[in-house]
Amino acid sequence: MKISLSNVLLMLALAACDPDAALLKHxxxxxxxxxxxxxxxxxxxxxxxxxxxxxxxxxxxxxxxNDPQMRAAALTALAEFYGTGKGVEQDQAQQIALLKxxxxxxxxxxxxRLARLYQGDNDHGATxxxxxxxxxxxxxLTSIRTDYPxxxxxxxxxxxxxxxxxxxxxxxxxxxxxxxxLTALAENENDATAMLALARIYRDGLVDAPDAGKxxxxxxxxxxxxxVSAAAELGRxxxxxxxGRKPAEALxxxxxxxxxxxxxxxxxxxxxxxxxxxAPQAVRWYMRAATDPDxxxxxxxxxxxxxxxxxxxxxxxxxxxxxxxxxxxxxxxxATEEVMRAYFNGTGTRxxxxxxxxxxxxxxxxxxxxxxxxxxxxxxxxxxxxxxEHAFLVALSAAQDGNAKAxxxxxxxxxxxxxxxxxxxxxQQWFTKAGIERKPKRAGHHNKPAENPLIQKAEQLEIAGQTxxxxxxxxxxxxxxxxxAMLRVASLYATGxxxxxxxxxxxxxxxxxxxxxxxxxxxxxxxxxxxGLGVEKDEAKARIWLxxxxxxxxxxxxxxxxxxxxxxx
Numbered sequence: 001m002k003i004s005l006s007n008v009l010l011m012l013a014l015a016a017c018d019p020d021a022a023l024l025k026h027x028x029x030x031x032x033x034x035x036x037x038x039x040x041x042x043x044x045x046x047x048x049x050x051x052x053x054x055x056x057x058x059x060x061x062x063x064x065x066n067d068p069q070m071r072a073a074a075l076t077a078l079a080e081f082y083g084t085g086k087g088v089e090q091d092q093a094q095q096i097a098l099l100k101x102x103x104x105x106x107x108x109x110x111x112x113r114l115a116r117l118y119q120g121d122n123d124h125g126a127t128x129x130x131x132x133x134x135x136x137x138x139x140x141l142t143s144i145r146t147d148y149p150x151x152x153x154x155x156x157x158x159x160x161x162x163x164x165x166x167x168x169x170x171x172x173x174x175x176x177x178x179x180x181x182l183t184a185l186a187e188n189e190n191d192a193t194a195m196l197a198l199a200r201i202y203r204d205g206l207v208d209a210p211d212a213g214k215x216x217x218x219x220x221x222x223x224x225x226x227x228v229s230a231a232a233e234l235g236r237x238x239x240x241x242x243x244g245r246k247p248a249e250a251l252x253x254x255x256x257x258x259x260x261x262x263x264x265x266x267x268x269x270x271x272x273x274x275x276x277x278x279a280p281q282a283v284r285w286y287m288r289a290a291t292d293p294d295x296x297x298x299x300x301x302x303x304x305x306x307x308x309x310x311x312x313x314x315x316x317x318x319x320x321x322x323x324x325x326x327x328x329x330x331x332x333x334x335a336t337e338e339v340m341r342a343y344f345n346g347t348g349t350r351x352x353x354x355x356x357x358x359x360x361x362x363x364x365x366x367x368x369x370x371x372x373x374x375x376x377x378x379x380x381x382x383x384x385x386x387x388x389e390h391a392f393l394v395a396l397s398a399a400q401d402g403n404a405k406a407x408x409x410x411x412x413x414x415x416x417x418x419x420x421x422x423x424x425x426x427x428q429q430w431f432t433k434a435g436i437e438r439k440p441k442r443a444g445h446h447n448k449p450a451e452n453p454l455i456q457k458a459e460q461l462e463i464a465g466q467t468x469x470x471x472x473x474x475x476x477x478x479x480x481x482x483x484x485a486m487l488r489v490a491s492l493y494a495t496g497x498x499x500x501x502x503x504x505x506x507x508x509x510x511x512x513x514x515x516x517x518x519x520x521x522x523x524x525x526x527x528x529x530x531x532g533l534g535v536e537k538d539e540a541k542a543r544i545w546l547x548x549x550x551x552x553x554x555x556x557x558x559x560x561x562x563x564x565x566x567x568x569x
Contacts, residue, residue: 034067035071038058038061038064039057039058039061039073042060042061051081052088055087055088069107071101075099075107076098076107079094079095079110079113082095092117095117099113099114103140108151118132118134119137119154141154153178153206179201182194182197182201186198186221191225192227195221196218196219199233203215216234219233219234220234228257228260231253231254232264234253235257236250238253239271254268254269262288263292266286267285267289267295270282270284270286282302283306286303290303297326297328301327304321304323307320307323308320317348318348318349319348321338333370336362336366337363337370340363341383344384360374364397371403371406372395372403374394375394375395375398375406376391376465378394379409392410392413392419393419395410399433407430407434409465411433412427412459412462414426414430415427416459436491452477452482452484454474454482454485455473457473458473467499468499483513483517483521486510486521487509487513489509490507490508490509490524491506493505493506494506503533506534507524507528507534510528513525514545519553522548523546523549523560526542526544526545526548526549527542529541530546546561
């Protein structure tokens with residue numbers, strides 16, 4: 001059949017807005033003029049998925065004609081190829097340059113695409129635009145909002161995201177006008193892109209409240225009109241556990257999409273199979289998803305976990321490590337930690353502490369809050385080779401970041417020489433930073449170990465991070481009358497380090513220590529009464545216990561007592 005050049009340009013514009021939108025059967029010719037045959041052939045080849053040949057034809061158009069419409073259509077089509085990497089090497093800078101050329105020729109679709117890149121969006125899955133500039137996006141969308149309803153839709157989306165204020169003059173096209181335009185395109189011209197836009201509007205509640213019924217109606221209409229994107233989106237919605245749909249329904253729809261564009265939904269299909277416990281099928285589809293250059297790190301992580309556990313495939317630690325490295329390179333902190341552990345433990349590779357350290361530094365850049373947990377693993381030899389030196393250094397870094405538990409660990413490490421040389425001055429500093437009052441050791445007794453062997457053993461367990469076991473031994477010594485052990489029990493409950501914090505239980509033990517004559521216990525009990533911590537606030541009792549602590553030589557007691565008196569108490 002013969003078709004006019006304007007209709008060819010219309011089809012190209014629709015395809016650029018929704019690349020998988022249905023086009024007319026492509027056996028057609030156009031009224032001959034320079035570039036028209038190459039433009040039509042490019043459209044035919046693109047429909048057949050022969051992108052490299054299509055790109056060649058679009059370049060031919062640019063060589064043959066100066067017609068603004070034809071050049072803009074070819075430039076926009078080529079820009080899509082560079083954005084997706086279809087037929088050419090993916091190059092977002094080239095994509096943006098081509099869209100700017102097409103936009104300068106008055107092509108509204110190119111202007112729209114360029115605005116979406118400035119907005120930070122790319123429907124084709126390319127890396128997010130480096131030209132993130134919402135202000136420029138608003139300006140471009142505003143310039144075409146009246147004649148191009150998708151621009152008005154994008155402005156509404158930006159307003160919902162807080163990038164455009166609703167009372168600004170940029171949004172002059174009313175939502176009602178936009179809805180009328182989109183509905184007219186959908187109903188009168190069977191425009192799949194307009195149908196998909198309407199489905200998204202009702203899905204997200206961009207105009208009124210979300211409407212699941214209308215959303216599904218327009219998704220189904222778009223699917224009937226040939227939109228693969230609509231089928232993929234609806235399939236993903238059905239795949240959600242709370243969708244009310246059976247997994248088989250979502251799977252059927254997504255498999256239909258996969259027959260047209262496998263990589264677009266491969267990960268979704270894999271997750272559905274995974275939910276149903278069908279491991280081999282899940283792994284097979286995760287493998288297909290992993291061939292997509294833009295696939296998420298979660299796909300690589302799923303494959304790493306499958307090979308690490310033998311889920312759906314033969315267990316292989318080396319392959320698991322390879323997938324975790326890919327996930328880590330894609331920004332996954334969890335995968336980065338697994339790679340670090342693999343190098344320290346020699347899992348799937350030879351043990352290499354230097355490489356382990358390198359990956360540990362990457363992990364702490366992404367997740368600095370993991371430092372103390374890793375320090376405990378080194379201290380206990382749990383999932384990492386036991387290394388008191390590594391434990392101390394990592395705990396010190398966590399303590400310097402303000403982690404109170406790590407500060408306590410560092411204090412005890414300096415006190416007992418665990419992973420670092422004994423340094424009681426540094427120990428005292430870190431106990432203070434951890435909020436723990438400790439009576440400084442007297443000169444000449446810095447290296448004297450605790451006389452009670454239960455306390456010695458408990459301290460070793462506490463340093464190793466085995467807090468509950470340490471508490472058991474501290475309590476045993478405390479119940480036998482050791483006031484130092486009473487203080488340790490009280491301190492653990494007060495700080496909640498490794499156990500559930502319980503201030504009432506903490507001050508019960510501080511009272512027992514105080515009543516046994518322990519100066520630090522008297523001081524802590526006095527503070528408790530002064531502040532109402534763990535006991536009912538009672539200033540008179542606070543002064544009594546602080547005076548006892550001062551009389552027994554506790555260094556901070558007199559200073560605290562004077563401060564209370566100066567405050568008029």
